Amino acid sequence: MCCSGFLKIMMFIFNGAIFLAGAAILGIGIWVKVDSDSLLGILESVENAPSGLAELAYVSYLLIGVGAVLLIIGFLGCCGAMRESRCMLLAFFSIVLIIFLIEVAGAVLLFVFDDVAKPLLESLENEVRKDIQQNYGDNEGVTSLWNTTMEQFKCCGYRNYTDFEGSPFLNDHDVFPTTCCNATFSGNVCNEQNAHISMIDGCFDKLVQLIEDNAVVVAAVALGIAALEIAAMVVSMILYNNIGNKA
Template sequence: MGCFGFLKMMMFIFNGIIFMAGAGILAVGIWVKVDSGSILQLLQSLKGVDGLEQLLNVGYLLIAVGALLLLLGFLGCCGAVKESRCMLLLFFVIILILFIAEVAGAIVILVFRGVVDQLIAKLGTAAVKNIQKEYGKSADITGLWNATMDVLKCCGFYNFTDFTDSPFFENNNLYPSPCCTSGLCDYSNAHNSTVSGCFPKVVKLMDENSILIIGVAFGIAVLELAAMSVSMSMYCKIGSKLG
């Protein structure tokens, strides 16, 4: 296998991965928009949080990203098969834009960490208010919180006290069963329980898997750099052949 044949094979490998990733992300995005029981319904019930509107569009964002990755996979494969410099150059430019956007996003998160913390604090305040107003009153909100707590094995946004003064607590003088490890979930059992809040649980999971998250992000960056290198090498090789 010659050098050009090796470059073609590498393009197929890179773009096969990109195409499958795009198909997966697109499927998740469509599921998020179609699934009526999505956790996004819970977020949609939290009013008055600045910046939350962007989170509610995550389904559209996933669909857009998935479609873009599918387009990239198509451009890369077709560009390699047809030896089209135009397709390869377009592929390179799109990958470069994505890479720059990712680096810029990482810098923004690091530099404006305080803004992110403020948004999380506002989200927490809105979540607690939502629990105290709707939990035990709205079947949809109650079901979504119950499903979230069952899956994550957590209680409330911060802890069990989030449910104090909620319709559920006022009607039963009890806390939700996920807030207790055993027995009737009254104040004493909930207070002595080791069940943490859902937000601390998510933070803990992210901390425990931080190495994996960083590794995946680094792997994506390496894949993008490799894809740009291979596409540009093919672009130059095809140009030299034509010349």
């Protein structure tokens, strides 16, 4: 009886942690999806983009899916332990095992980011530059998307201000976007000289930095959740067997 009570408490602790982790991941996924109208939205809007780019653009759906499933299994584990339901505990174990394998695969992909995602983004450079030079200042959707992205991430173009050379915006106004110049030039026009002196980082570098900075954190969180899931699976099987023996 004492052992069974201890196992239930452990299930509540492990699954409570999994539930909270799921809520956090779900929140991050929703934030990434909302934010995709800026930086990732640009990648989706480029014509002739590499097919593998969708894997980056749809990362928000993966986070939302994983977060939602973690919420479900956290609730399922707690409920199964409280009701001493062998069926619920077995379902919990099966789902957690599948999620665990997916998380391990995802962590491996994050660690090899430089070998997969970065070359993919680099291969996109010509298409993005072409899109800017043809549409920025002429196409309202493309112009608004770039303006939002550059303002939010404090970046300029894909690589730098030269990406806007030949664009309708530069041809019509003879200036570069204001985000391509430092704040010290805020009172002046952002001409070629000021943009060259400022040399604001391109949005490509900002995106790579953003992903690399968060890749280690996400991978560490995933491995921490995986450890909790292993412990929860072990406890659930012990509790499953104990309930079966009492029956």
